[in-house]
Structure formats: structure tokens, C-alpha cells
Amino acid sequence: MQQHVSTKTASLYRMVMPDHICPYGLKSKDLLERRGYTVDDHHLETRQETDAFMDEHGVKTTPQTFIDGERVGGYDELRVHFGIDPPKEEQSDTTYQPVIAIFSVAALLALGLSWHQYGTPLTLRAAEWFVSLSMTILAIQKLQDVESFSTMFLNYDLLARRWVPYAKIYPFAEALAGALMTAGALVVLSAPVALFIGTIGVVSIVKAVYIDRRELKCACVGGASSVPLGFVSLTESLMMMLMGLWMPLKAFVLS
Template sequence: MTTFEITGMTCGGCVKRVQAKLEAVAPGVQVQLKPPQATVPGPADVNTLQAALAGSHYGVTAPAVVEPPPVPAALAPSWFATYRPLLLILAYILGASMLVQGAQVHGMETMRYFMAGFFLVFSFFKLLDVPAFADAYAGYDLLARRWRPWGHIYPYVELALGVAYLANFAPLWTNAVTLVVMGFSAIGVIGAVLDKRAIRCACLGTVFQLPMSTVTIIEDVGMVLMAAAALWL
């Protein structure tokens, strides 16, 4: 179906005269006054229609190319919507860290339980798909980029640290390992953020699509500071 604009029509009589002329070359054509146009079922040549109206004061113009309305781009999710899974997990871990202590909530114990929960929960998401995590982790971690097996080992290191914190096993060594591991990881994260690389954060494995940002820096540096505080105190 093709629609053409008709010029020169002013009344119903004009519509009938144009209809009769165009019917000869375009059977089934429908002509109307408001708006002044002719609709031809199927393809039609504007020159043929103009020839049919030759000798009259009516004219036919080629159909205008109508641009399809632009499809609005999907709105970018808000900061809270993007990091909601991470914030919820951290809130759950913090709440559980205080609840397990009962009425006697102690700052250092809360920190130890929080670090235990952090490593246990975050290693769980990484262990769901270790190869996919290793690929994502190699995108920004300095060691995983140069030595691929580190990306496969790292989730188990986090799991071991989580168990060690929960059992309060060798606190000196546990905090020292955390300081080194998370500190080295933070270097790669900071580099990726400063370079403004649009890569995925692998902190929760590949289950959630979290972008690399200052939130990831705070996460890694926060664990480094807590491990350092535990060693200092």
C-alpha cells in the first residue's frame, strides 16, 4: 500500500474526478479530501499517476519518506539499582556478624565475623562458575592476567580465609594473608578504575553484572584496612 499527496482538490467533486482518472491506471485506488491523498493498494509509480492527471489542475507528489520514530534508549539503571545485590549482601553479613554475638557486641569480634562472612559468601558466588570468574578476573587483576591459574585458585583462597576467620584460626597469619591478597587485588582494581575501562567486576563471580567502579576499590581497600587494624590491635 502506497499513499500519495494530491494537490488541487477543494471539494467532493474534485475527489470524484481524481478518483475516476486514477482508477484507470491504479485499480482500487482510494482518494480522500482530508487530508488530500490517494492510497494505492500495492506499489505504484508516481509518474504513471501524474500522467493520468495530465491536463487537469490536479497533481500528485511522491510519498514522503517517513522516518520511523526513534526508539528511546533504555534508561541506565540508577546507582542503587546497579549495586543493590552487593549492598544487600554486605548488609546481611554485617547484621549476622552482630547477631551471632548476642547481647555482647564487640567491635573486633564484629569485624572478624564480618570478614568471615565476606569471604565465605563472596567465594560461594565465585565457585558457582570458576572458569567464568577466572576469565573476568584476568581482565583487571595483575597476577591473574599473567598467570591464569591464579584466577582458578583465588576462590578457594577466599574460602579458606573465610573458614579461618570463622574458626579464629591463627589470626596473625590469617590477617597477614588477607592484607597481601586483598592489597594486591586492590592495585589491579584501582588501575582499571583510573583507566576508566568498562569491564565487569568479578567480586560476586559472574552471577551479577556489576561494573568496575570506586565501589570495588572501597570493597578491597576496606578489607585491607580491617586486616591491618586486626594486626595492629
Template sequence: MKKKAEIYRMVTPDHLCPWGVKALDLLKRHHFEVKDHHLTSMEENKRYKEENRVDETPQIFIEGKHLGGYDALREHLGLSPDPQEGETYQPVLAIFAVTFLMALSTTWLTLGSLSLIRVAELFIAFSMCALGIQKLQDLKGYATGFVQYDLVAQRYVPYAYVYAVIEAGGGILMIGGLFTWVVAPIVLIASSIGAVSIFKAVYLEKRDLKCACVGGDSSVPLGFISLTENLLMMAMAIWMLTQAA
């Protein structure tokens, strides 16, 4: 026999509460028989909260007992908070996973085989482009995080913006092997500075910082993954130079 639940959520012609939608979905996926009550106007929503002395909607009841809002429901079901709280490497790992698969599919399309060298080249170049996009979409927010640890940006803030362009532009040109003798040395210098800056901040000074690698308002901790980003860029630049020699 299914457990019974009731939910009071805001559903108006102008606004559909996303937390209400997600709460309803959770209840259904956990096999509750749900009675869905719609609060169809801002006034009705406000009145419901005042009458029931709650600060938010949706509000959920399980087997007639008041549970609370969306967060309380997730906790009741043994689920992690939404949105995720605290530090996470998920944004960077997601980028690396997608760019690696892009490198595989592109190599197969162009060569008809999976050349490990070409896969590695494209993986690094695609990753540079993707990470550069993350920085370029909010340059000011990204720069605020970058200047906290980058040795050059601490002395000359506009370098933070230059670094984002170097990363994205370098990746684009490296995909096609264009202007190698200009691009590769610039990328090598910028990524070397980045690697030294991160090593100093994290491993020598033991500072607890967020990485600006995925742009502003990052929840990614500065550390090994961030250092790896710069080391991959250094390796790519050196490899391109040896291939062009």
C-alpha cells in the same frame, strides 16, 4: 469502580508461566478486576499466539484494549524492568547488609553485648565467606571477569581460582582466629594485589568493567565498592596480625 483487565496466560499440568503469575499478581495488587484466561496446553498456547499475531504470552488487555505482555504491563504501571537492566550494586549491598546483621546477632549471642570491634571482625570475615561463595559457585565464569583487571591473574589464570579460595577460606579461619600467622599474611598479599589492580584499572586507566566480586555474569560495576572489599580484607589481615603479636 475497579478497572477491568483480562490476561491470557499459559497454565498446563507441566508448565506454569512465571511471567503470567507475576502479571496476574501485579494486576490484582493494582486493584484491577481480572478475568484470567488459561491456555492449558502447548498447542493452545501456540495457536493463541498465531491467531493473535503475538510472540509471547501472557498477553494483557486493559478495559478491552490490548496492552501487550508482562514488560508492557510493568511499563504501563510505571514500574522498572524485570529483571533489572544495567549496572547495579544491589548484589554486593545485599551481601554486606546480611553479613553485618549476622555479625551483630553473633556478637550479641557470644558476648551478650555489641562490642564494635568484634562486630567489625565478624562483619569482614562473614563478608569474605559470602563473597567467596559467590565466586566458588561458578569459578570459570568468575575467572573470566577477574582476569580482565587483576594484575596477577592476567599473567597466571589459575590465580583467579586461588583468590576465591583465599577469600572464602581466609574468612572461615578468621572467624575462629585460627592459623593467624599463616592466613593473615596470605589474605593481606592477595587483597593488596586486588586493591592495586582495581585502582589501576578504574582510576588510572579509566576502564569500564564489571566486578567479579559476586561471581560470573556480574552486573556490578568495578569501582569503589570493589576496592572497598579488598581494603576491608587488608584491614582485617593487619588487625589479626597485630592482635596475634
């Protein structure tokens, strides 16, 4: 006896041209297939064909997905339809994903270096490398667009507000201190730099967030950051402060 198996189907209209294949169309097709849909894949192969489709359905973008004859929309709407993302009106531009990625990779690099150097990932040097590598990676984020970073930084940093050039010097200083601390070299230079910028950062963040109660975005991962100013940025500055104190103590007192 044959069993009737119902198949979920969806119609997808996406741009597939000789010089352009829409990435969101590929993402939509992949998402539908992973959700168990058989995709009726319609290629819009010319600009004229794409414009005619958009005019017919009263939409401004492609791809467009139709399920059970009802238009769901583009890739973002498809994610909402499947419950992956909340509805647009409930979405927030605040995210901790950039700093989670940076600190996670820095931790893995530090553990890997320790394992290579000492035969075990769990060493004091691994903790030092975690901080110094985090500093260098965060500096890279800022150095991608120093102008944009400095603009956001001026919203809360107390020294930068008094001496504007400091906002552009900061990411270079952080990168220098982080690189030297990773190498364990020139502690007499790296430690004061880290201690100075870390201390100014802590005072500025505490004043802006915990005293003035301002809601700002953190410039810690660059000028386009959606990370809120607060615990994460405070942690970054505290780590630099502690490294600025620890490295000379280790080099000149405990050695």
C-alpha cells in the same frame, strides 16, 4: 441512593497446564490485583491453545495482559506500564543489588553473633565478623562458577594476567581466609593470605578504574556480575587488606 463504583478490569492470558504453570503469569495476576484491577483470567491449558493465541495476536511469549482493550504485554511490560521499571530503552544492566544484599546479610549475621556471644551487637568482634563473613559470602558467589569468575577477573587483575591460574585460586583463598578469620584461628595463615590478595586487588582496581579509566564489570560477586568495577570492589579488597593487618596486630601485639 446507590453509588456507581467503577471497577478497573484487565484481561490476562497465561499458561496453566497440568505440568506447567507460568510463574510470570502468576506474577502478572498478582501485580494487577495489587494495583486494584479485577482480572479476567484466561487459562491457556494446552500447547496448541497457547500457540494459537500467540499466532492470533502476533506475540512470541505469554502471559499477555490487555487493559481497556489495548495489549500491554508480558510481565516486564506490565511493570513498565505501572511505572515500577523505566522503559526498556532506558534500563541499564548495572546494579548494586547483589553487593547490597551480601553486605546487609553479613552485617546482620555479625551483629547476631556478637549479640549471642557478648550480650550486645555493638562490639569490635562484630566489625571483624562483618568483614570475614562478607569475604566468605563473596567467595561463595565466585565459587558457584569458577570458570566464569576467572574469565571476568582476568579483565583487570594484574597478577592473574601474569599468572593465569591465580584467577582460579583467588576465590578459594578468599574463602579460606574468611572462614579462618571468622573462627579467629590460624592467624599466621589467614592474615598473610588476606593481605596479599587484598593488596593485589586494590592495586589492580585503582589502575584499571582510576588510572586507565576503563569501564568494566566487577567479578566480586561472580562471573555473571552486573556490578560495575569501582568503589564496591575496591572496598572489598581494602577490607581484606585491613583485616590482614589488624588480625596479627590484635593477636600478637595487643593481646
